[in-house]
Amino acid sequence: MIVTIDGVAASGKSSVASGVARALGVPYVSSGLLYRAATLLGQQAALDLREVTGLISHLQAHALRLEPLSEGNRVWLGEQDLTGDLHSTQVDRDVSVVAAHPEVRAWVDEQLRALPAPFVAEGRDMGTNVFPQAAAKFYLTASPRVRAERRAHERPEDVAAIEAALVERDTLDTTQSAPAEDARVIDTGPLSLQGVIETILSTLPKK
Numbered sequence: 518m519i520v521t522i523d524g525v526a527a528s529g530k531s532s533v534a535s536g537v538a539r540a541l542g543v544p545y546v547s548s549g550l551l552y553r554a555a556t557l558l559g560q561q562a563a564l565d566l567r568e569v570t571g572l573i574s575h576l577q578a579h580a581l582r583l584e585p586l587s588e589g590n591r592v593w594l595g596e597q598d599l600t601g602d603l604h605s606t607q608v609d610r611d612v613s614v615v616a617a618h619p620e621v622r623a624w625v626d627e628q629l630r631a632l633p634a635p636f637v638a639e640g641r642d643m644g645t646n647v648f649p650q651a652a653a654k655f656y657l658t659a660s661p662r663v664r665a666e667r668r669a670h671e672r673p674e675d676v677a678a679i680e681a682a683l684v685e686r687d688t689l690d691t692t693q694s695a696p697a698e699d700a701r702v703i704d705t706g707p708l709s710l711q712g713v714i715e716t717i718l719s720t721l722p723k724k
């Protein structure tokens with residue numbers, strides 16, 4: 518079974534996907550980490566990230582591997598674990614530009630579709646584009662202020678600055694981020710993390 522959890526930035530996708538995956542005893546798959554890793558590699562090579570040709574050749578020459586586990590995903594460049602560097606403000610700033618390239622999206626989608634089911638996949642277009650056949654689909658939202666306040670517990674930054682960056686990223690990600698027609702939309706604002714996980718688990722089809 519494949520379950521998809523899409524949603525806006527910092528809406529709780531990875532925390533919720535991890536909780537649902539652990540309850541089901543399957544891995545979760547964080548598609549955003551591959552876009553983040555592509556961005557980091559491009560930044561480290563000082564590439565112009567608006568130019569897709571150079572970026573794609575660079576990605577093809579550097580084998581990135583997503584390791585999906587229920588407790589947390591890791592991205593490897595050979596033996597080097599890039600995961601700790603992927604949720605920085607610097608990567609956040611450029612990742613939407615990288616993710617807007619159709620060639621980069623095809624590179625990510627190919628890796629995701631090669632993964633063996635069952636799993637819980639989270640991102641922006643898991644239910645619409647990558648796994649339209651998924652058994653159950655969810656789309657998480659929350660107001661920019663709620664999301665910024667949650668993020669502020671993780672990063673030593675001002676809530677207003679985080680909120681402004683989230684709103685900008687929401688706008689840039691609009692094209693690829695939409696609920697599937699058959700997705701259940703959940704406003705996570707009034708819910709605890711465990712509340713969102715239980716809401717999803719309670720609506721999953723029985724195996």
Ligand SMILES: Nc1ncnc2c1ncn2[C@@H]1O[C@H](COP(=O)(O)OP(=O)(O)OP(=O)(O)O)[C@@H](O)[C@H]1O
Binds near residue numbers: 713
């Ligand atoms: N319902 C909730 N109630 C309270 N805190 C939550 C809830 N959902 C998520 N959080 C917290 O919000 C923060 C952001 O969650 P998370 O990183 O899972 O979001 P995300 O959508 O995967 O983010 P990104 O788009 O940046 O990858 C985390 O600190 C997480 O613990």
Ligand SMILES: Nc1ccn([C@H]2C[C@H](O)[C@@H](COP(=O)(O)O)O2)c(=O)n1
Binds near residue numbers: 526552639640642690
């Ligand atoms: N399926 C996906 C997943 C992610 N993206 C883009 C959009 C985000 O700004 C960026 C980072 O994702 P996050 O870690 O915030 O989930 O990657 C996308 O376009 N499609």
